[in-house]
Amino acid sequence: MGLxxxxxxxxDAVRAWRYGAVHVLGAVVGGATVGLxxxxxxxxxxxxxxxxxxxxxxxxxxxxxxxxxxxxxxGRQRQVPRxxxxxxxxxxxxxxxxxxxxxxxxxxxxxxxxxxxLALQLTSGPGWGLLTGALFGLARQATALxxxxxxxxxEATMGLLETLRPTARGLNIALVVAALLLAVALGRAGx
Numbered sequence: 001m002g003l004x005x006x007x008x009x010x011x012d013a014v015r016a017w018r019y020g021a022v023h024v025l026g027a028v029v030g031g032a033t034v035g036l037x038x039x040x041x042x043x044x045x046x047x048x049x050x051x052x053x054x055x056x057x058x059x060x061x062x063x064x065x066x067x068x069x070x071x072x073x074x075g076r077q078r079q080v081p082r083x084x085x086x087x088x089x090x091x092x093x094x095x096x097x098x099x100x101x102x103x104x105x106x107x108x109x110x111x112x113x114x115x116x117x118l119a120l121q122l123t124s125g126p127g128w129g130l131l132t133g134a135l136f137g138l139a140r141q142a143t144a145l146x147x148x149x150x151x152x153x154x155e156a157t158m159g160l161l162e163t164l165r166p167t168a169r170g171l172n173i174a175l176v177v178a179a180l181l182l183a184v185a186l187g188r189a190g191x
Contacts, residue, residue, distance in 0.1 A: 016148045019094045026098020027141035028134045034103040035133020038118060039126035051123035056183035058119035062112035062176045066169070102137025111172040116179040 047054060100106040104114050117136060121129040147157040 020145045023094040023098040024141045026095040027102030027137035030099035030102030031133035031137025035121045035129035038121040039129025042122040047123045052183050052187035055119045059116050059180040066112045113172045113175040
């Protein structure tokens with residue numbers, strides 16, 4: 001969905017950037033909300049003491065899925081219900097889509113590193129949850145501005161997904177391995 005920012009604003013750069021800003025802001029708010037909620041829940045349950053074990057277990061499972069299944073999709077099969085598009089302003093639609101994409105829970109999940117992030121948020125407290133959630137939302141949807149900035153044609157925009165898929169898969173595995181190493185270091189340090 002986010003890649004279509006360039007398609008919707010085609011011919012009107014100001015409108016495309018406005019939709020893009022609303023979309024990315026929605027993603028930041030969505031990610032921050034989920035991170036804050038998980039951080040609060042984890043704090044209430046005292047999960048910080050189990051951070052190394054929880055993050056390590058989730059990272060091992062995430063690595064197993066990422067290596068065993070080069071192409072996978074978990075979660076919802078559609079990013080946004082199509083029926084929302086009728087009668088709703090484009091700005092509101094892009095804000096809602098941004099919220100959904102930024103939180104990472106209401107959209108397809110193509111990268112298992114998301115589960116490691118959720119485990120970290122659950123075990124790191126509300127402050128870190130809020131910060132990492134906002135950064136996740138920003139990083140996930142700021143990339144949607146690339147086609148807008150480059151003024152890409154529809155074919156080139158949709159071609160980005162296939163072009164970048166191998167890089168994204170490698171980065172996913174690298175992030176999961178880094179989290180696994182972090183969990184080991186935390187375990188050895190007692191935290």
